[in-house]
Amino acid sequence: MTTYRVCFFFRRQYRAASGQAPEAIQEVFGQYSEGGVMREQELRRFMKEVQGEARAGVNDAIKESKYLKELQKKGLSVDEFYHYLFSDDNAAHPSSPGVYQDMTAPLSHYFIYTGHNSYLTGNQLSSDCSDVPIIKALRSGVRVIELDLWPNETNNNVNVLHGRTLTSPIKLIKCLRSIKEHAFEASPYPVIITLEDHLTPNLQAKAAKMLTKTFGNILYTPTSESLEVFPSPEELKMRIMISTKPPKEYLESKTTMTSPTTSHKVPTICDRLFYPITKLFIKEKEHEGQNVDEEEWSEEVSDHEAITNDHELNEHYQEEDPEEGDGKSPIEYKRLIAIAAKKMQGDLTEALKIDPHKATRLSLSELALEKAASSHGTELIRFTQRNLLRIFPKGTRVTSSNYKPLLGWMHGAQMVALNMQGYGQPLWLLHGMFKANGGCGYVKKPDILLNDNPDQLFDPKATLLPMKTLKVRVYTGDGWRFDYHKSHFDTFSPPDFYARVGIAGVPVDTTMKQTKIIEDCWTPVWDEEFEFKLTVPELALLRIEVFEHDVSDQDDFAGQTCLPVWELRTGIRSVSLCDRKGQTLKSVKLLMRFDFIFH
Template identity: 90%
Template sequence: MTTYRVCFFFRRHYRAASGEAPEAIQEVFGQYSEGGVMREQELRRFMKEVQGESGAGVNDAIKESKYLKELQKKGLSVDEFYRYLFSDDNAAHPSSPGVYQDMTAPLSHYFIYTGHNSYLTGNQLCSDSSDVPIIKALRRGVRVIELDLWPNKRNNNVKVLHGRTLTHPVKFIKCLRSIKEYAFKSSPYPVIITLEDHLTPNLQAKAAKMLTETFGKILYTPMLESPEVFPSPEELKMRIMISTKPPKEYPESKTKMTSLATTTSHKVPTICGRLFYPITKFFIKEKEHEGQKADEEASSEEASDHEAITNDHELNEHYQEEDPEEGNGKPPIEYKRLIAIAAKKLQGDLTEALKIDPHKVTRLSLSEQALEKAASSHGTELIRFTQRNLLRIFPKGTRITSSNYKPLLGWMHGAQMVALNMQGYGQPLWLLHGMFKANGGCGYVKKPDILLNDNPDQLFDPKATLLPMKTLKVTVYTGDGWRFDYHKSHFDTCSPPDFYARVGIAGVPVDTTMEKTQTIKDCWTPVWDADFEFKLTVPELALLCIEVFEHDVSDQDDFAGQTCLPVWELRTGIRSVSLCDRKGRTLKSVKLLMRFDFIFH
């Protein structure tokens, strides 16, 4: 018996990348041009009628755009007009619009860019502690850095690590020196260091010495132990603030603790009362697998980070010579006076914790679960509390992979410090980065008036049914740039990619929604020409979410870019939108061309 093998070959051709303007853009050009040329008069009319630039705004747009300035005399062809629309000069959200909000109100009137366990390089259980992620966060504009302070094995020095875990420590002084060097590279507004303090009194005194000697005059020390109102970001420019519990809240019996990383390796760490050591190896294996699938362009950066961590040289021994037994067990005055923002955690009754003291302000910390319960039972009380006091939200302890919760619930209840893990990626982080693109990216965003209105009869209720204030109309025309940033087989080995876009709103529950375009097959420059409308009841808290994926029939769809933009800062008209990678870094070439218009009700 003869056996025959039959082979089938499928050949798919790559479509030539097209740089031509989509039909919809050509139609717009036709309305504002004559004889195939858009001259200065038509350009000004387009800027006013379509882009919403009025009067001096038109002149500024032309003046600030090198592209338009060079071509306004001879006019623009349709191709040149199309290239201008895709340029950074025509961005939906300018990269540097400058700080424009009032910065003279108390700190409690602002959302503040906040990180959680800012020193960790990866997961919450066994990653390295380092100053590298702190530097990254400060360069990005983060204004609140969290450090967990623990005694070392000899109980004679201060280290930073995630306590009772396998995380490797970093020296406290190293973190402080890096904070000083990078604190104001991206923003002049204050950096707040929140300390989770597990120190003995003598080590609190040592920590105070490190803080004062490192920061000197830029360390803000309040005149009053319990101020009645917080100072403003403007008053605190180029200053460092310390926020932690006053020492009196730490009984001496609780300060003798040491962490797993400084004791014998036979002690098994726990989380939420359960042993987790048996899953550690499995967890590390899973993280290695995830790392292999992560975006390739992050690899070189992570390698340099690892090198920076492993090449950590010994610091000055000036802070290592004190007798671990020195000190009389009393809280050191020099440490207590450095605390600019006194903190407390929820203990017991929530109603009691949310009571407002007219004579002093404080910072309250709630876990994400505690926030959910509080939002359900004490929503308006939370908002009233946050009009004078600071509220910090932190991830639940079971987020061992450094995952995150959605930040909107905290913001809509007035929480200023919605702390997220910065080590990974995902939509919660994208939302956080998007929120703090606002106000020039300075790390402080003024809370909307609805959250600051202290009239008892007009307190904002996030659960209330409100009428829409405006409608955001969005058109997704096209996208380009993947053909420059990615290899031709990155998304699909056998053919060009099949892109689709997701566009939606993250905000109060009634405003939150997500829509999807059709999938354009076999094309590096997809033209969707898709229209969407989003009714907004609280536009002051709305973020526009944009994501692009490559459809994969046999596997999970491939990520192709994302961004989140503050709705209240969107520039109307036909605009370019730069996309970012999973970690929020702007891609070199990938952009969408979109249109934004508002209808007011």
């Protein structure tokens, strides 16, 4: 019997990528050119009437690029004009616009780029602790670094790790040296180190020596025991600040939680892994059932505190190690604390009372913030006008996932701390917020959050009228053909791209809209316009995402970015897209138009 094999051959066919300007751009060019050429006078008119740059000269508009030389030599053709629009010179949000906001107000008047568990390389339970993510965060502009301090196995040195988990430790001194080396690479404005302190008094004294020796005169130490008003970012340039609970308060909070019946056994690996998760899930279930006692308002609901063995910790404080330290109480350690973290006492109303003689910091978990925002919204905003509020992820985010940061920002929280180890929409929003003000890590809070008139305190739940409308027109996109392999999105055909555009802000402003799908094309032309009514434009971020439609599977990610609405350059602009982790792609850009209508 003869066996025949039948072979099928498929030839991939790709439509040639077109560099031709879309019809809408050709129409604009026709309005501002003569005889198919745009000269200096026409470009100046275009810059004034479309781009809203009446005061900018032509040289300012296109700088020292090749387009300026072409313009001066023979004028721009439609293709040259189109390529100029796509260039970085014409970006919707320049990468380095410089710091322009007032930096002389107290720290409490600024949103601050904040990381959570900054030393972890991955998940919250078993990843390595390292200075590498700390360095990466500082280089990207993060200004608040968190370190969890624990005694080493022999109780004679200080480690940084996520306590009672399987995370491997790193020595504190290595973290401090890396912070000093990289603190001001991205920004000259102050770096704040928040310490989660689980040390004995002797080790606190040792940590103080490490801090003073490593940072020297760049370490900011207050002249009095507590600050009445926080200094400004301008005053604190090139300085490092320490923020934690004063030693006495930390000891009191731990001893009051100690149970005389707590077991003395050394925790096993299983204990270390499953005890914290079990305890945290119980807390969350209680929260969902609204049967939560007042302790959940406190900092002890954090993953740091919930996973602490209270009896074991109290033993640390009672131990004396004759071979370490000088036997003195950690007075020097307390003196180094520039921003004292507030000990939670009583309910939230009590915690949010303002002491006119002391500026402090309070921490709330994301769950506690949700409850506080519902019942104490305006009190949160009043508190954050003088004091710092730090928000941190709930402890069950063991994969280093994140919560949405807008709820914290709209209630004035300066330190909305996110896990930097992963990626996703919350991190994209964080990156977008801190593109503002030159990417210096400090963004001035809008006046609505700083108005201390009791009758005019901002209420995020209030029904407000739109202040302006943002019109967004999505023309086209290009660059995927350079950054991705031909078969990356579809094996046998070009990709089918669509764009999503929307607003992240106060609830009434938050929305997302989508273009049509353009099939089989590496340079999709959508030419669609959307309108977004904004009641609080000062807190609005423009979200832009592109996906490749897949009929049989989940749509493929093709780029994203978030831009501060208040810093958008109007007119026809290029928008560079980033990958999932927030790194700018080499070539992928959209061409869009932005216009504001004021009400």
